Amino acid sequence: MNPEELLNDNNNQKKDSPLKSLEVDLRLYSESIREIAVEIMVEGLSGYPIFVAHQHEVKLGEMILDKEELNTDWNIHASTLEEFVEKGIIKKELKQRFIDNFKNPHEFMCVFAIVPEGANFVFFPYGRE
Numbered sequence: 001m002n003p004e005e006l007l008n009d010n011n012n013q014k015k016d017s018p019l020k021s022l023e024v025d026l027r028l029y030s031e032s033i034r035e036i037a038v039e040i041m042v043e044g045l046s047g048y049p050i051f052v053a054h055q056h057e058v059k060l061g062e063m064i065l066d067k068e069e070l071n072t073d074w075n076i077h078a079s080t081l082e083e084f085v086e087k088g089i090i091k092k093e094l095k096q097r098f099i100d101n102f103k104n105p106h107e108f109m110c111v112f113a114i115v116p117e118g119a120n121f122v123f124f125p126y127g128r129e
Contacts, residue, residue, distance in 0.1 A: 037106075
């Protein structure tokens with residue numbers, strides 16, 4: 001499955017880059033996302049939690065933060081490297097490269113940001129309180 005197939009583009013276009021609003025939401029969600037990342041690792045589900053940020057419908061991971069309920073711009077789903085490999089988003093032969101580039105999950109959230117133009121991984125630092 002290609003990332004483009006995950007998109008359900010309904011031609012919602014904003015004047016500003018949607019990534020600016022994503023940064024605002026990630027700062028707001030930071031502590032909640034960190035808690036879920038730790039939970040994923042402690043429960044042994046994965047050493048590589050991935051958070052899927054999207055504004056449309058996607059079938060990847062489990063919804064943890066709903067933009068409608070929270071009055072924000074982005075939905076966040078929790079997933080794992082294993083699910084990304086299983087669904088073919090990360091090719092099996094590239095799994096080790098992904099692991100080698102994965103930043104410390106206690107300091108950075110791994111975000112798979114999906115926008116109408118495509119999708120990409122971003123490592124976003126957790127807020128410092």
